Amino acid sequence: MTESTWESVRSRGMDVPDDRPLHEMTAELVQMLGDPEPRVREEIAYPVLTAWLQRGVFDDLLAGLGDGIVSGLGFGLGRDGDSSVIRRSYSALMLAEIVGRDNDVHLVQAPTVLAWGDAATSWYVREFDHRGWIPEMGWAHAIAHGADLLAALARSRHFGALELTVLLDVVADRVLAPTAYTWRHGEDDRLAFAVMTLLHRNALDTTLVEPWLARLGAGLRPPPTRGHLEVEWPTTEARNTSAFMRALHLQLALGVQGRSDLRGDAALFAEQPTDRADLLLAVLDQIRAESPWLYRPTSRTPVP
Structure with missing residues (x-):
């Protein structure tokens, strides 16, 4: 889907398009979370994914979605000063929303959420790139987004x-x-x-x-x-x-x-x-x- 098509999705109230498989659109949005262009990730990918989460679109797929997002925490881990931090940071922010959804609807089993917690904490203590705002790329905010993820995990009934x-x-x-x-x-x-x-x-x-x-x-x-x-x-x-x-x-x-x-x-x-x-x-x-x-x-x- 082109950027303009995603813009139209947003302008129509975040309704899920019916002309493409959900898994394809989801994979595309997840990839967009790591885009160095702030408008792509902050005005399209993150709000669309979050809206669909809150509406229950992913409820039957929540564990798989979380597992897919977790892989982004390791993307370029150990680097400092390049654009790879965007993918790691926004993966943490999105995982916080997924854990938050499970905290509301109780769909994901304990071993899965605990595995997410292990991955999250392992990433967080090894994250070297602490930049908040990056010229030309906008917010990175790995430390803040990681804190949001810890707060979501702290709410979990499995903890x-x-x-x-x-x-x-x-x-x-x-x-x-x-x-x-x-x-x-x-x-x-x-x-x-x-x-x-x-x-x-x-x-x-x-x-x-x-x-x-x-x-x-x-x-x-x-x-x-x-x-x-x-x-x-x-x-x-x-x-x-x-x-x-x-x-x-x-x-x-x-x-x-x-x-x-x-x-x-x-x-x-x-x-x-x-x-x-x-x-x-x-x-x-x-x-x-x-x-x-x-x-x-x-x-x-x-x-x-």
């Missing part, structure tokens, strides 16, 4: 305490990993929201979460020196970690809301996480320790 703990560790691995890229396009907020989604499941004890926060806090403090700084501080990853911790603090303090188009989010986000008060204080402890010369020490009094 229990063990799997949620793995997601938590993956977030720490991603935040703390050395990088040359400073996150400046909302990546910290998107990752913090993924963690908030996980916390709203109320499946993890604070005895697991607090050591995780301490691990992140350790990444905020400079290494020991012998009278002089041996490396520039803060490093890029330390700045990213600091931004993430502050985003998590703010989201815990203010509260977050889910997506209006996901059926389960109203109930999931109806109340604050059970251990919110303790978690908020634990986050503050790590932020305070980053600059002990600046912040006044306070007692761990529960926050209302």
